Amino acid sequence: MANHVKKKTRVLAVDDEPSILELLKTALNALGTYDVTTASSVDDAIQTLERQEKPFDCLLLDIQMPDVNGITFCAELRKITEYRKTPIIMLTAMSDRDYIDRAFAAGATDYLTKPFDLLELRSRLGTASMLIEEQGRAKSSIEVAKALKDELETNLHFNLEDPIAIDDVDNVLGYAEFENYVIQLSQGKLFNSFATAVKIANAEALYAKLSSSAFRAVLHDVAAAISRLVRKDGYMVCYRGNGVFLSISHRRNGPLHPGAELHLNQIAATIMSRHAERQDVKLIVGEAASMRAITKYGSLYALNKAVDNVENRVVSETDVMSLPSHVVMHRSRSTAHAHLERRAYETVLDDLLRDEPRLRSNGT
Structure with missing residues (x-):
């Protein structure tokens, strides 16, 4: 039987400190799965x-490098077709929230502060490797779909619950990048942040009515509307599936709150008016959920709380009660929502193993 050798992950490490480069090269190459x-x-x-x-x-x-800083380089890399989706992990001594915000806004996938734990770096790289594999499978699926049927709708089909990526909108992160951003904030003990959810109240009806490409366009326009409202303050946004968007702000009374619904809907209507077939979209903003948590899992649970807040507002809003009952009352937990809970439990376990080395050694 032929031996199947797993392809090594090719990593480029950029740092002006020779000792860091030597450490990364020696430690990661020793794992046997990386070529640094x-x-x-x-x-x-x-x-x-x-x-x-x-x-x-x-x-x-x-x-921090003498010629061009890593954040600027990250943004430039994202303009190159081959590196638009490549995992980029920032390894830096800069733990200030401003650097974290700017790095993720520039396209960073993850963020790890020095001095870093090699076990933690290996874990982050493992997550990045899984992301690479998923992207490879998605690319292969698209190629197969094109070969079977050269139609855009086939390639763009997705389920309502899917947290699809929304590209080319300022401060809108992918699903994995958004979670990494939240976890990095919690690790830096920056507890003055809040999570706010926005929901397309008639998302299910729109999904049933529209083609995949048309519904994707609606999501893109809603993301652009939220971004326009919050990006001046540097707030990050992510689409989580089921017509729900999440935004992280660093003050409770930011630009995104239930009182801003009218303004947000006006912005969305203006953006959507560019299309020949304009869609009627009703956006609901939930109450902010405090991310004042000591642990990473507490911050992840705050995201769940923000989603629950907006779902409750959708049900209680009298002006959406005219929608079909199955639209208003349907509150199934999306795959993204369930993943948040699972990720929170995994984070608790990871913290436990990190704090108790004996448990890690006994479990191997």
Whole structure:
């Protein structure tokens, strides 16, 4: 029987500290599943990228470097087709919230502060590797779909519960990037943040009525409306599935709150008026949920609380009671909602194992 050798994950590490580069190269190469290339500056990294026959699978970037900082480099990488979706992990000593916000807004997938735990880095890289595999499978599926039927609708089909990615909207993160952002905030003990959910009240009816591409366009326009309302304050947004968007703000009385519903709906209507077939969309804003938690799982549960808050408002709003009853009362837990709970429990277990090395050794 032929041996199947797992393909190594090709990593480019960029840092101006030789000791960090040596540590990364030695430690990750020793795991046997990574092939690490290093660069001591952005210029060096660019030259390295240009020499490659195939793109790297993952990039580790320092923020503070003498020529160009890692955040700027991350933003430039996202403009390159081959690196639009490549996992980028920031490895930096900068723990200020401003740097975290700017890094994720520039397209970072994850953020790890120095001095970092090699076990934690391995865990983050493992998550990045799974993301690479999922993207590869998605690409293969699209290629198969095109071969079977060259129709856009086939390629764009998704379920209502799916937390699909929304591209090219400022401060809108993917599902995994958003969770990493929230966890990084909690690790930095930045407890003055709040999660607010926005729901398309008639999402189920629109999904049933529209084609996949038309519904995706609605989601894109709603994301653009939320972004326009909050991006001046640097707040991050993510689509979670079931017509629900989440935003993280750093003050309770930010621009996104139930009293801002009218303004938000006006912005959305203006954006949607560009389309020939305008859709009537009703947006509901939930009460903010405090993320004042000591642990990472507490922050993840705050996201669930924000989703529950907006679902409760959808049911209680008298102006949406005219919608079909199955639209108003249908409150099934989306796959994204269930994943939040599972991720929270996994985070509790991870913290427990980290705090009690004996448990980790007994479990292996």
